[in-house]
Amino acid sequence: MGTERSAVTVIGLGQMGSALAATLLERGHPTTVWNRSARKAQPLVERGARRAATPEEAVAASPLVIVCVLDHDALHATLDPVAGSLAGKALVNLTSGSPEQAQEAEAWARSHSAGYLDGAIMTTPPGVGSPEMMFLYSGSHTVFETHRPTLAALGDPLHLGAEPGLASLYDAALLGLMWSTMTGWLHGTALVGAEKTEATAFTPVAIRWLSAVTGFLTTYAAQVDAGHYPGDDATVDVQIAAIDHLLHAAAARGIDNALPELLKATMERTRDLGHGSDSYASVIEVLKKGAGSA
Numbered sequence: 420m421g422t423e424r425s426a427v428t429v430i431g432l433g434q435m436g437s438a439l440a441a442t443l444l445e446r447g448h449p450t451t452v453w454n455r456s457a458r459k460a461q462p463l464v465e466r467g468a469r470r471a472a473t474p475e476e477a478v479a480a481s482p483l484v485i486v487c488v489l490d491h492d493a494l495h496a497t498l499d500p501v502a503g504s505l506a507g508k509a510l511v512n513l514t515s516g517s518p519e520q521a522q523e524a525e526a527w528a529r530s531h532s533a534g535y536l537d538g539a540i541m542t543t544p545p546g547v548g549s550p551e552m553m554f555l556y557s558g559s560h561t562v563f564e565t566h567r568p569t570l571a572a573l574g575d576p577l578h579l580g581a582e583p584g585l586a587s588l589y590d591a592a593l594l595g596l597m598w599s600t601m602t603g604w605l606h607g608t609a610l611v612g613a614e615k616t617e618a619t620a621f622t623p624v625a626i627r628w629l630s631a632v633t634g635f636l637t638t639y640a641a642q643v644d645a646g647h648y649p650g651d652d653a654t655v656d657v658q659i660a661a662i663d664h665l666l667h668a669a670a671a672r673g674i675d676n677a678l679p680e681l682l683k684a685t686m687e688r689t690r691d692l693g694h695g696s697d698s699y700a701s702v703i704e705v706l707k708k709g710a711g712s713a
């Protein structure tokens with residue numbers, strides 16, 4: 420007994436758009452596709468997609484239109500000429516951009532009587548379709564609830580709120596976390612590598628450590644929300660002393676120390692603000708004050 424899957428249009432068939440369309444086809448959604456370079460539609464057509472000849476035809480084909488192009492300029496280059504045909508459609512924009520661009524796109528869609536949901540894909544194309552991968556959304560609740568079953572085919576859909584910029588804001592925040600974490604891991608990998616430990620040997624230990632670190636984050640999140648940072652586990656002063664060991668060990672092995680030096684400087688600014696006896700969560704006080712704070 421098959422359930423009828425709803426029709427979807429995917430505009431933009433780069434690496435990510437092609438993965439989105441392929442996943443929707445796999446899950447049985449009647450899928451219409453359009454891409455500026457038409458040849459990229461061919462592998463999807465072979466898997467059952469319908470090729471739209473124009474963006475207008477693509478928009479007309481389905482109640483839900485997913486757009487995943489390079490950037491917001493590409494989004495507008497594609498959809499501005501056919502904006503008149505968006506009325507009554509649900510537009511889900513999975514193109515990366517800033518929160519401000521998401522707000523602008525939402526106002527633009529609204530002015531053309533289209534529902535708008537902004538999205539951020541927290542995976543690479545091979546992860547599309549996996550229920551573990553997060554797809555962050557913000558904007559219209561109605562679009563989200565109406566099309567949730569279709570969006571769930573792509574990954575785990577999380578609606579963050581009605582403010583359209585939220586998905587992009589979380590995306591930026593989470594990528595920052597990823598880059599800091601990966602660079603910290605690579606710094607550690609270079610450090611132990613200087614003593615002939617292979618990355619594949621160090622990494623399982625690093626991953627166990629990261630699970631301890633997630634526990635610290637949970638504790639510190641409550642402190643950040645309370646604006647109160649009891650240093651009853653480890654103080655900023657203690658961590659300033661500890662990071663000197665990292666700086667020393669890395670310098671002695673010729674490893675670049677820009678990252679730990681930045682971290683130490685930030686901890687020292689935190690101490691100078693009077694948080695030496697507080698927990699590491701008090702570093703947020705320096706970050707919130709911006710670059711000029713002492």
Ligand SMILES: NC(=O)c1ccc[n+]([C@@H]2O[C@H](COP(=O)([O-])OP(=O)(O)OC[C@H]3O[C@@H](n4cnc5c(N)ncnc54)[C@H](OP(=O)(O)O)[C@@H]3O)[C@@H](O)[C@H]2O)c1
Nearest residue numbers: 431432433434435436455456488489493514515540543544
């Ligand atoms: N790849 C990832 O892992 C990943 C992860 C999360 C989010 N994203 C986001 O997904 C979006 C697409 O990324 P991608 O990896 O698929 O990039 P990509 O492979 O470079 O594809 C870019 C797409 O944008 C289209 N495009 C570029 N300029 C255009 C224009 N002026 N007018 C119309 N179409 C235009 C391209 O069309 P042509 O084929 O005609 O050039 C192509 O369909 C980006 O915003 C990216 O940040 C990607």
